Amino acid sequence: MILLKLIQNELYKIFSLVRSYIGIILFTGIVPLILWGYGMGTSHIEGQIESSVSDMFFIEGSPTNGFTAAYFIMNFFWIHIPFLLALVGGDIFAGEHANGTFRVYATRPISRVSIFTSKVLATMIYTFIFVFYFGLLTLGLGLIWHGGGDMLVFHNGVLILESSDALVRFFIAYFFSFMNMVLVSSIAIFFSTMVRNAVGPVIGTMALIIFILMVSSLPLEVFKGIQPYLFATYFSNWEQAFFDPIPWGDLFRGLGLVASNIVMFLGIALIIFRRKDILS
Amino acid sequence: MSETELTTPQSPSPLTSDEVTPALACYGISKRFKSIQALDDVSISVPRGSIFGFLGPNGAGKSTLIRVFAGLIAADKGHFDILGSSSLKGHRVRNDMSALVDRADFYKNLSAYQNMKILGRITGHDSDEHINRLLDLLGLYERRKDKVKTFSQGMKQRLGLAQSLLPDPKLLVLDEPTTGLDPQGMHEIRDFILKIAAEQNVTIFLSSHLLHEVELICSDIALIFNGKLAAQGSMRDIFREIDNVTIELEVEDSKTTLAFLEKTDLVTQITPLANAISIEIHYNKIPELIRLMSAAKINIFSVSQRNRLENYFLSLMEGK
Structure with missing residues (x-):
């Protein structure tokens, strides 16, 4: 019961901050713009698709639709979303330290573990809302704007997904993307427990992600051995939801590594937070 | 000779355990920050119903001890009891205590009422009636819908006091509550402390380096120097020694x-x-x-x- 009240408080605080709406406002503006642009360039895209598959298929109707538009947009934003999430996750502890409000909050008869849990869960709820909104906007608006139909995916040839199957694949892709973004928020929370200003955790989170991303994508033999153990290796694993057959083994192996990283970052953050002396 | 009825003098009614148990008692508390021994084996007993002044020069260890009571830092050694409940039980020791540590700070983008609501919700003291009554007690009811960033330092300090009264505490710990206020603000806060002590039946533990302020309102005091307790007792007993x-x-x-x-x-x-x-x-x-x-x-x-x-x-x- 007390945890629910604490989560309610944390959500109230998150949604009272302007920074929490930056990403939502940004997507509300840019996704329709991309969908409009996508529609304007349809004939060019269609021409490219038709020329690459004309010797295999006869295409009736348009190969571009809401599904392909949503897929196109997802490829675009998976590096931008972490930054927007880090703005909120990085502020969750450090922002309160900077304002001095943590001193007021922590004197109440509640355990540090409860405070920590409520902040983590509220951040994850925000992450879910963010990813859900992104999904709703890209897929929902995409389907309204460009219509449904079968979805063409280019992977080891051409894969045609029926619209009902495509929808399920999108839900799977959004789930794995959400888990990756939970990891991003966990990293931001980890940095947030260590410092007393909100800028540091945002920079720290992005620096770590970019660093791991670079190491995980370097085509050098020396890094090949460690790449499967780096979380950034799996940041684009949502794409596998559109493979045929879906490589569930790879997906869950990636998910396991992402989940273990979430546990590790949050575990260390909890230890830091429980031991932390609040001096300001 | 008329028959005289012998009566034994009536003995005073025995004190209940609640009256005997100090509001706050700490036992051998020590805390070190790297090379600085901030608290060294400090033991204090705060009588129930008192306004207890905790004195010491800047850097003596007043705020450190209060932060230990408030759960903001952990003592290296020692423990404390609040109204008979031991700190060894964890955060529940603070069930009947509230603290205003250092200056009052708020979610500045929220109103006075919203700030009260957030803290009140934690302990289940967030009814509109309760919040409005406290805002009224501290003279902030008319400004309850205004964002805290528009408040003066004195108003913020009063709002901090109102927040600290939210859980109906039996012990209120105040750490230099008049710091940064102008003379009028200091006077107001002193009056509010006396009013709270009288009307809400709260024991008040007041840390200050303003000796005149303590002399005006406190019944008991303790003095701390360099992290060590130098003296404690009722104001009357201490003045007898002078x-x-x-x-x-x-x-x-x-x-x-x-x-x-x-x-x-x-x-x-x-x-x-x-x-x-x-x-x-x-x-x-x-x-x-x-x-x-x-x-x-x-x-x-x-x-x-x-x-x-x-x-x-x-x-x-x-x-x-």
């Missing part, structure tokens, strides 16, 4: 008075001031001096004892 005090005499004829004081052997030091004469005298000799001055037809407008606590404080510091 031999020489400084008093200021406001008289009609300063010249005659000065001549009179120089002749008497009651006074150890005389300092003429702009509108008064400051003298140092043994505490027990004050009535005799006033009698002699009256007999010498010196018109006295006021006799005010200044800085009793300051004298005591300084004497302790010199002894350290």
Whole structure:
């Protein structure tokens, strides 16, 4: 019961901050713009698709639709979303330290573990809302704007997904993307427990992600051995939801590594937070 | 002879365990920050119903001890009880305690009411009626919908007090609540503390380095220097220990008075001031001096004892 009240408080605080709406406002503006642009360039895209598959298929109707538009947009934003999430996750502890409000909050008869849990869960709820909104906007608006139909995916040839199957694949892709973004928020929370200003955790989170991303994508033999153990290796694993057959083994192996990283970052953050002396 | 009924004197009713248990008691608390021993084996007992002044110069360890009570930092050694509940039980020790540590800080983008609501929700004291009553008590009801960033420092401090009263605490710990306020703000906060103590039946633990402030409102005190407890007791008992005090005499004829004081052997030091004469005298000799001055037809407008606590404080510091 007390945890629910604490989560309610944390959500109230998150949604009272302007920074929490930056990403939502940004997507509300840019996704329709991309969908409009996508529609304007349809004939060019269609021409490219038709020329690459004309010797295999006869295409009736348009190969571009809401599904392909949503897929196109997802490829675009998976590096931008972490930054927007880090703005909120990085502020969750450090922002309160900077304002001095943590001193007021922590004197109440509640355990540090409860405070920590409520902040983590509220951040994850925000992450879910963010990813859900992104999904709703890209897929929902995409389907309204460009219509449904079968979805063409280019992977080891051409894969045609029926619209009902495509929808399920999108839900799977959004789930794995959400888990990756939970990891991003966990990293931001980890940095947030260590410092007393909100800028540091945002920079720290992005620096770590970019660093791991670079190491995980370097085509050098020396890094090949460690790449499967780096979380950034799996940041684009949502794409596998559109493979045929879906490589569930790879997906869950990636998910396991992402989940273990979430546990590790949050575990260390909890230890830091429980031991932390609040001096300001 | 009429028959006399023998009665035994009625013994006072025994104190209940609640009355005997101190509001706050700490036992051998120590805390070290790297090379600095901030608290060294500090033990204090705060009587229930008192306004307890916790004194010490800046950096003496006052705020560190309060942060230990408030759960903001962990002591290296020792433990404490709040209204009989031990800190060894964890955060539940603070069920009946509330603290305003250092200056009051808020979610500045939220209103006074919203700030109250957020803290009240934690302990289930967030009804509109309760919040509005406290805002009214602290004179903030009319500004309850305004964002806190528009408040003056005095208003923020009052809102901090209102927040600390949200859980209906039996012990209220205040860490230098008048710091940063102008004289009017300081006066207001002092009045509110007295009002809260009287109306809400709350024991107040007040840390301050403003000796005059403590002297005005506290019934009991403890003094801390360099992390070590130097003295504690009721104000009355502590003042009994003071031999020489400084008093200021406001008289009609300063010249005659000065001549009179120089002749008497009651006074150890005389300092003429702009509108008064400051003298140092043994505490027990004050009535005799006033009698002699009256007999010498010196018109006295006021006799005010200044800085009793300051004298005591300084004497302790010199002894350290």
